[in-house]
Amino acid sequence: MQTRQKYEIAVSGLMILMCFVFLWESWDLPPGTFEPLGSGPVPQATAAIIILCCLITINTARLEAKKSSVAEGTGEPLSIGFAVLMALATLVFVIILHLRIMAFAWMAALFLTVTIWGLENFKKKKFLPAVITGLIVGFAVEYLFTQVFVVDLPV
Amino acid sequence: MKKLLLSATVAMAASLGLTAAAEAAWPEKPIKLVVPFKAGGTSDQTGRVFQAAIKENNLLSQPITIVNVGGHYSIGSRQVMEAPADGYNFLLIHIALMGGEGSGALNFGWRDFEPVAASGEFCLFPMVRKDSGINSVEELLAASKSKPDSLIFGANLGAINHLAGVMLQEVNPGSKFRFVQIGGGTANYTALTGAQTNATVLSGAEVIKFTRMPDGSENPEAQIKPLAYTGPARFPQLNHLPTMKELGYNMEFCIKSWWFAPKGTPKEAVDGFAAAMEKATQTDRYKKFLSSKGFANVFLKGDALQKDLSDTWTAIEPVAILAKKK
Amino acid sequence: MELAALGTAIGQIFTPYTFLMLFVGTSLGIVVGAIPGMTGAMLIALTLPITFYMDPFNAIILLISMYVGAISGGLITATLLRMPGTPAAVMTTFDGYPMARAGKPGRALGLGITASFVGGLVSWVALLTITKPLSIIATRFGPFEYFTLIMMAMVLIASVSEGSLVKGIAAGFFGMLISMPGVDPASGMPRLTFDYYLLNGGLKLLPVLIGVFAVSQIINDAMDMGRVTERISMTSKGILMSLKDLRLQAVNLIRSSVIGTGVGILPGIGASIGSVIAYTVAKNTSKTPEKFGTGSEEGIVASEAANNATVGGALIPLIAMGIPGSVIDAILIGALMIHSIQPGPTLFLTNADIVWGMVAACLLANILMYILMTSSVKYIAGLMYMPRSFVLPVVMVFCVIGSFALNNTMFDVWVMLGFGVIGFLLERAKYPLGPFVIGFVLAPLAEEKLRSGLMMTAGDPSPILTRPLPALFTLAAIALLVWPLYSDWRKKRRAANAAEPEG
Numbered sequence: 001m002q003t004r005q006k007y008e009i010a011v012s013g014l015m016i017l018m019c020f021v022f023l024w025e026s027w028d029l030p031p032g033t034f035e036p037l038g039s040g041p042v043p044q045a046t047a048a049i050i051i052l053c054c055l056i057t058i059n060t061a062r063l064e065a066k067k068s069s070v071a072e073g074t075g076e077p078l079s080i081g082f083a084v085l086m087a088l089a090t091l092v093f094v095i096i097l098h099l100r101i102m103a104f105a106w107m108a109a110l111f112l113t114v115t116i117w118g119l120e121n122f123k124k125k126k127f128l129p130a131v132i133t134g135l136i137v138g139f140a141v142e143y144l145f146t147q148v149f150v151v152d153l154p155v
Numbered sequence: 156m157k158k159l160l161l162s163a164t165v166a167m168a169a170s171l172g173l174t175a176a177a178e179a180a181w182p183e184k185p186i187k188l189v190v191p192f193k194a195g196g197t198s199d200q201t202g203r204v205f206q207a208a209i210k211e212n213n214l215l216s217q218p219i220t221i222v223n224v225g226g227h228y229s230i231g232s233r234q235v236m237e238a239p240a241d242g243y244n245f246l247l248i249h250i251a252l253m254g255g256e257g258s259g260a261l262n263f264g265w266r267d268f269e270p271v272a273a274s275g276e277f278c279l280f281p282m283v284r285k286d287s288g289i290n291s292v293e294e295l296l297a298a299s300k301s302k303p304d305s306l307i308f309g310a311n312l313g314a315i316n317h318l319a320g321v322m323l324q325e326v327n328p329g330s331k332f333r334f335v336q337i338g339g340g341t342a343n344y345t346a347l348t349g350a351q352t353n354a355t356v357l358s359g360a361e362v363i364k365f366t367r368m369p370d371g372s373e374n375p376e377a378q379i380k381p382l383a384y385t386g387p388a389r390f391p392q393l394n395h396l397p398t399m400k401e402l403g404y405n406m407e408f409c410i411k412s413w414w415f416a417p418k419g420t421p422k423e424a425v426d427g428f429a430a431a432m433e434k435a436t437q438t439d440r441y442k443k444f445l446s447s448k449g450f451a452n453v454f455l456k457g458d459a460l461q462k463d464l465s466d467t468w469t470a471i472e473p474v475a476i477l478a479k480k481k
Numbered sequence: 482m483e484l485a486a487l488g489t490a491i492g493q494i495f496t497p498y499t500f501l502m503l504f505v506g507t508s509l510g511i512v513v514g515a516i517p518g519m520t521g522a523m524l525i526a527l528t529l530p531i532t533f534y535m536d537p538f539n540a541i542i543l544l545i546s547m548y549v550g551a552i553s554g555g556l557i558t559a560t561l562l563r564m565p566g567t568p569a570a571v572m573t574t575f576d577g578y579p580m581a582r583a584g585k586p587g588r589a590l591g592l593g594i595t596a597s598f599v600g601g602l603v604s605w606v607a608l609l610t611i612t613k614p615l616s617i618i619a620t621r622f623g624p625f626e627y628f629t630l631i632m633m634a635m636v637l638i639a640s641v642s643e644g645s646l647v648k649g650i651a652a653g654f655f656g657m658l659i660s661m662p663g664v665d666p667a668s669g670m671p672r673l674t675f676d677y678y679l680l681n682g683g684l685k686l687l688p689v690l691i692g693v694f695a696v697s698q699i700i701n702d703a704m705d706m707g708r709v710t711e712r713i714s715m716t717s718k719g720i721l722m723s724l725k726d727l728r729l730q731a732v733n734l735i736r737s738s739v740i741g742t743g744v745g746i747l748p749g750i751g752a753s754i755g756s757v758i759a760y761t762v763a764k765n766t767s768k769t770p771e772k773f774g775t776g777s778e779e780g781i782v783a784s785e786a787a788n789n790a791t792v793g794g795a796l797i798p799l800i801a802m803g804i805p806g807s808v809i810d811a812i813l814i815g816a817l818m819i820h821s822i823q824p825g826p827t828l829f830l831t832n833a834d835i836v837w838g839m840v841a842a843c844l845l846a847n848i849l850m851y852i853l854m855t856s857s858v859k860y861i862a863g864l865m866y867m868p869r870s871f872v873l874p875v876v877m878v879f880c881v882i883g884s885f886a887l888n889n890t891m892f893d894v895w896v897m898l899g900f901g902v903i904g905f906l907l908e909r910a911k912y913p914l915g916p917f918v919i920g921f922v923l924a925p926l927a928e929e930k931l932r933s934g935l936m937m938t939a940g941d942p943s944p945i946l947t948r949p950l951p952a953l954f955t956l957a958a959i960a961l962l963v964w965p966l967y968s969d970w971r972k973k974r975r976a977a978n979a980a981e982p983e984g
Contacts, residue, residue: 004911011910015655022658025673032668033480034312034334035935039665039672042928046658053651060645082703090696090877094898097881098891104882112874119706119870126870137875145882149534152187152222152889153882193819223533225888227664227671227681260670307937313669335936336667336929345827351623351937364831 008061012054019047019054085118100154104146109138181242181424182217188245189238191224191231197448199223201275201412202247204444208435215431228252229261236267240417242424245271250410253468254318257475265468268415270460272429274436275445276453278386278409279319279356280396282347285380292383292402295354296327303331309343309352312336313478316343318471319356319385319408321478326404348378357381359390359449367392385409392449411453413464429456483613490837494542494845502535502543503842507849510550514557515861516872517564521551523698525812526690527879529819530886537820538838544816545839546846548809549601549792552752553850556593556785557862561586569752569788572760576773576780583776588719592778593785594854595722596734600786601847603738604745604793608840611746616801619826624934625944627802629954631927634748634804635920636958641754642913646965652912656920657927659684666925667932679892686815688884688897689921693914695880696901699873701908706869720855730782733763741787745794750915751807752788759787793843799824800836804923808915811922 022043032038093111096102112134120126145151188206192198199221206219224231228251235246246268256264283289289298299306310317317334324330332354337346343355344365357365366377371392384390384398385408399406414432416425435441436454445452455463494503513524525547532540555570560577573593580589622630635657639649662673663683674680727734737759744755763783764773773780795806803825805811817824822832829836854861884897904914938944945951 004909007906007910011906011912012651014906015651019658022661022673025675029672032932034336034668035932036940037932037935039668039670042931043658043661043673046654046661046924050651050654050658053647053654056647057645057651060647079704079706082706083700086700086703086873086877089874090881090898094881094891094894097885097894108878112878115874115877116870119703119873120868129871133871133875137878141878141882145886149531149886151882151886152220153885222889224890225682225685227683229671229681230679230888230890233678258670304939311669312667317669333936333939336933338929339823341823341827341831345620345825349620349623 002065005061005065009058012057012061016051016054019051022047082119086115089115089118097154103142103155104153105138105142105155107138108141109134112137181421181427182215184243185217186215186219186243186245186428187238188219188221188247189224189231189235190221190247191228191234193223193225198247198249198412200444200448204441205274205432205435208438208440209431211440212434212438214434215427229255232261233263235415235417236263238417240269240419240421242416242421242427244417244420245428246415248413248415250315250318250413250467250471252413253471254313254315254475254478257472258313258479260313265413265415265464267418269418269420269425270464271414271416271425271456272432273411273413273455273460273463274432274453275448275450276386276409276411277358277360277448277450278384278390278407279316279358280362280381280384280390280393281323281354282343282357282362282379282381283354284347284350285378287353289382292323292399292404295382296324296330299324299330299332300327303329304333306332306354307352308332308334309337309346309355310334311338311342314339315410316340316356317478318474320354321474322406322408322470323356325474325477326399326406344379356385359384359393360447363392363449386451390449411455411463426456432456483609486833486837487609487841490834490841491845493538493834493838494841499539499542502539503546503845503849506543506546507550507846508853510547510552510846511554511557511850511853511861512550512864513547514551514554514567514570515865516867517558517562517865519872519876520567520694520698521548522690522809522812523695523876524551525809525816526687526694527876527883529687529812529816530883532816533819533886537817537822537832537835540816540820541813541835541838542842544813545796545842546849548813549789549843549846549850551809552789552792553594553597553601553785553854554861555788556597557590557854557858558865560589560593560781561862562865567752569756569791570784571753572756572784572788573781575760576775576777576784579774579776580778580781585719585776589776589781590858591720591722591855592726592730592781594720594851594858595727596730596737596782596785597789597854598847598851599734600738600741600789601792601843601850603735603786604742604790605840605844605847607742607746608793608796608843612797612800612836612840613829615797616826616829619802622802622826622950623944623948624930624937625948625951626954627930628927628934629945629951629958630748630802631804631923631930633954633958633961635916635923635927636961637747638750638919639913639916640961640965641750642915644911644913646962648912649916652907652914653916653920655912656917656922657924659689660921660924661928666929667936679890682888684896685887685893686812686922687819687887688893689900690812690815690918691880691884692897692900692902693904693907693918695876696897697904697908699877699880700901700905702869702873720858726778730778733779733782734786737763737783737786738790741790742794744787745791745806746797748798748802748804748806751795751809752791755791755794756784756788759783789847796839796843800828800839801826803828803926805919808918811918814922 026040026043029040089111096107113130116130116133117127146153146155188202190199190202202221206221209215210218232248235244238244252265255261289295308320310320320332324332337343340357340361346352347355362381366374368374381396384396386398387407389398433454513519514521525544551567552569555565555567556573559565559570559573560581563574563578565571565574577589635653639653640646642649662680665672671681740759741755760783763779764770767779795810798804798806799810805814814824822835881894884893887893945955
């Protein structure tokens with residue numbers, strides 16, 4: 001089975017799941033007072049259409065997968081490591097921002113240093129440029145968004 | 156004994172300089188004003204006019220920072236309700252807070268806040284098409300009574316113009332509009348001009364914009380007309396229109412900006428903020444803003460504000476409940 | 482009257498600050514368009530938070546010039562790297578890259594730039610002349626007209642986006658569903674909030690957009706970090722098209738521009754589709770169709786004229802009806818609404834200055850684009866090689882702060898991250914993102930119109946089929962839905978017949 005079809009089945013499945021969550025939440029909405037529909041039916045109909053389309057997609061993907069059971073090599077090597085680094089660093093960044101325990105400029109600088117250096121494979125000679133970029137962008141962005149535009153950032 | 160303990164505590168606190176210092180020094184850091192609407196709207200503009208007027212005239216020793224919290228107005232309102240009552244959190248809102256509580260859309264309301272002030276007032280005009288054959292509020296209400304639930308009233312359901320419409324039909328028992336979701340002033344102007352609806356309400360500024368030429372004369376292309384004014388006195392630029400009261404209907408429907416603080420905010424902060432605002436209402440910047448919006452320069456604080464709020468609630472709660480029922 | 486208003490708007494743009502906006506917008510647009518992995522939609526979504534603090538006129542000038550710049554900048558990367566800098570430049574890679582490889586990069590770029598310029602001008606004329614009459618017609622649109630028009634637009638975009646029709650529809654309706662928590666557009670009461678008060682305001686467009694277009698793209702780009710690109714040495718020889726060239730390409734230029742404009746006007750679909758259709762038509766009518774795909778001049782001209790022409794075309798329904806002509810226009814609607822400006826038939830009345838600002842910006846950005854691109858394409862081309870390891874993290878910081886700045890709540894930041902993941906997954910599974918975003922933007926309008934229509938008729942839905950325009954839109958939507966299924970079925974049958982000739 002190819003990667004695309006695996007994704008198709010998994011993502012369609014997730015969408016169906018979300019639709020059921022929405023259907024559940026919309027079930028006891030009151031009927032309309034000014035027109036016959038009310039708040040519930042439109043989301044319910046929308047969810048039903050999505051579920052139908054996703055089921056068709058899953059079915060098509062399974063048929064296709066059966067037809068070409070030989071796994072094809074993917075086009076080019078993907079660097080999953082970089083994506084994971086990016087995702088994890090962003091998550092930590094946002095959590096720190098949420099807790100408001102650090103000035104924005106410093107945490108942006110830290111985030112940038114780690115990710116830039118990481119995307120450069122932690123090469124020694126790239127460390128300094130990463131730090132410098134991090135500090136400049138971090139402080140510039142904080143200045144821009146707290147002084148020029150009044151945003152409620154932790155400083 | 157209890158009294159003794161209390162005074163001992165007070166004395167101790169005073170000796171530690173806790174309350175005394177806090178009171179004397181307010182404000183000692185920037186004041187956060189939450190506007191629970193997106194930037195650029197009328198409420199936001201109101202907040203910013205006060206911010207600028209207070210700053211320009213040094214009415215407070217610290218600046219006011221405006222934080223727009225968009226989305227539904229309940230989000231920003233709740234943020235202020237739950238914010239520390241330290242005298243540095245304020246909320247700018249209007250009658251929607253009562254409408255939401257009355258209809259059950261919100262599970263909190265104006266009584267969960269410390270009222271600070273009410274400012275700048277605008278009232279509404281019932282509108283119909285020029286070719287509708289309706290020339291007065293009386294005829295409009297008669298038409299909605301003879302054929303109930305057939306005259307289409309454009310509104311933003313649950314919002315100000317809907318509440319005003321319900322209040323309007325309630326002054327004439329038996330009258331019944333068919334309320335239809337259209338939206339705000341501009342959308343209702345379009346729908347009424349396009350003959351998709353039969354009636355709506357618009358604010359003074361909107362009536363001027365949509366039916367008058369820049370020099371104040373009547374715009375011959377306008378296809379809609381106002382019938383009366385829901386304010387306590389006639390609207391200056393549309394002086395020929397009577398108020399609802401003059402016509403003998405017990406209806407006044409006006410919207411003010413309300414300023415609240417979290418429950419338990421020190422009196423010094425509430426009074427200090429209201430006093431600075433009151434002075435700001437006398438500045439040219441503020442007056443110019445009011446006239447551009449067609450607002451009246453009303454300002455209430457203290458007991459007058461309390462009374463106005465509870466009077467408004469008495470009037471609006473039953474309307475909000477009715478509005479939800481159709 | 483009209484021209485006077487336009488003149489005023491042009492004059493206003495030539496004030497220092499506003500002109501700076503035009504300049505910054507156009508050049509940033511070109512640069513971002515030229516950097517693979519960054520799209521115009523992403524740039525505009527990330528710029529939105531900054532525009533909160535500008536006055537609406539300047540904000541809209543900035544955004545429109547970014548739109549024009551980004552659509553044009555894509556051709557540089559398409560020609561020199563065979564990577565479309567923006568999705569709209571895909572067709573340009575087919576002929577631009579071979580021509581550049583054959584030693585004529587300057588000429589390939591020159592053809593593309595001039596074609597872009599002409600396309601922009603032709604569609605601008607349409608924008609100037611059609612918008613107002615259309616907006617007057619649109620004031621007569623009732624709720625059912627709007628509802629059916631939106632549904633037709635949804636089917637249209639689903640049927641032309643990449644991947645199957647079924648997936649397009651699933652993605653579009655998924656976008657619609659995601660927009661539904663929060664205040665019910667027709668009754669004003671909160672719904673689908675899972676008893677979580679922050680959901681009372683629903684999921685807002687900006688964090689969703691930044692997530693879907695920027696964050697998911699960053700994750701994708703990070704996965705692609707290993708890929709090395711081949712450099713083509715750049716000369717600007719032949720960057721200006723000669724009069725003879727112009728004469729030779731005149732028919733093609735005009736035809737492709739008109740096609741682009743027309744596709745732009747159709748709600749929901751934009752630059753990519755316009756250039757595909759114009760390219761196909763050019764190939765089918767060409768005297769030398771065999772050269773297409775190997776460095777045909779006509780191919781470059783057709784693709785670039787059409788994709789720039791969609792910009793002006795797509796603004797027409799946005800201004801006249803409040804319905805986005807493309808994905809970027811959906812973002813522009815969001816930008817206008819942030820400034821409390823409601824696009825639609827009354828925009829001429831309530832914010833005429835904004836309308837004329839948009840029209841003027843469309844023209845001036847196009848001219849500025851031509852000047853900038855012809856004079857400095859060499860330097861812009863150098864930017865394509867900017868190390869991504871530096872670009873991606875910086876863009877991510879802007880994603881975070883941009884979402885936060887919208888309402889000063891962390892909730893929006895989490896929404897943005899969530900939709901980054903959702904956008905990434907949808908793309909991996911080849912669910913198109915275009916319908917998703919258009920669905921997200923249009924669903925509240927569609928539902929409000931449907932239900933207010935039902936309020937007017939006391940619950941009778943029959944005007945959908947009995948009034949002329951709604952009936953027309955409904956029939957068109959059904960035809961768009963059924964036709965691909967029918968042709969698919971016919972193809973399969975034919976294939977089956979061919980496989981078993983004796984059966």
